[in-house]
Amino acid sequence: MNDTVKTVTCVIIDLSKRPTNVFGPEAWETHIKCVDYFAHAFAIVLEADLRVCRLAALTHDIASLTNLNFYQDHHIHGQDLAKQLLRNLKCPHNEIKHILHCIHCHRGNQKQERNTLEAHIVASADALSHIVYFPAILRLAICVHKMPLAEAVIWSREKIMKSWEKLLPIASNYAYSPYTAILEATNEDWI
Ligand SMILES: [Fe+2]
Numbered sequence: 001m002n003d004t005v006k007t008v009t010c011v012i013i014d015l016s017k018r019p020t021n022v023f024g025p026e027a028w029e030t031h032i033k034c035v036d037y038f039a040h041a042f043a044i045v046l047e048a049d050l051r052v053c054r055l056a057a058l059t060h061d062i063a064s065l066t067n068l069n070f071y072q073d074h075h076i077h078g079q080d081l082a083k084q085l086l087r088n089l090k091c092p093h094n095e096i097k098h099i100l101h102c103i104h105c106h107r108g109n110q111k112q113e114r115n116t117l118e119a120h121i122v123a124s125a126d127a128l129s130h131i132v133y134f135p136a137i138l139r140l141a142i143c144v145h146k147m148p149l150a151e152a153v154i155w156s157r158e159k160i161m162k163s164w165e166k167l168l169p170i171a172s173n174y175a176y177s178p179y180t181a182i183l184e185a186t187n188e189d190w191i
């Protein structure tokens, strides 16, 4: 593994274990690690910039892990935090700019345009992680956002539907079975 990627991985794992991370240490195993895994795989298949994809995948939620107050606009605060981290690690200016764009437009409920293949890859990897780790989304709704169960199921279902819209074709092929299973399990009959 590239040294910078290795260092950033350690920084993110460390952040996820701190008590200030209200999403819990499992945020690493059930989300960030998974986003990194898919971003890595898609970057290779689609011949994108692997280092940019991995560094952006690892840092895309850095603001949420750092401070709950950043959660609402974590695509904005995350750029400042990632810029600082990557500058300290002597990453080239152009690479940092490229990574910050991926962070800025990774969210499904924001409408920022994605101008690079790497930004599409990171957004897709993020969305695919939501789908394949659906229990982590439910846990987020219930344990962090403190929603009652029925509300949590509706919120989670909507998040998954928004995630589906972010997927590149390579990711939607992979996600189709779990996606349809989630929609079936969370339909109105259940509620
Ligand atoms: Fe995010």
Ligand SMILES: [Fe+2]
Binding pocket: 031, 035, 060, 061, 126
């Ligand atoms: Fe994320």
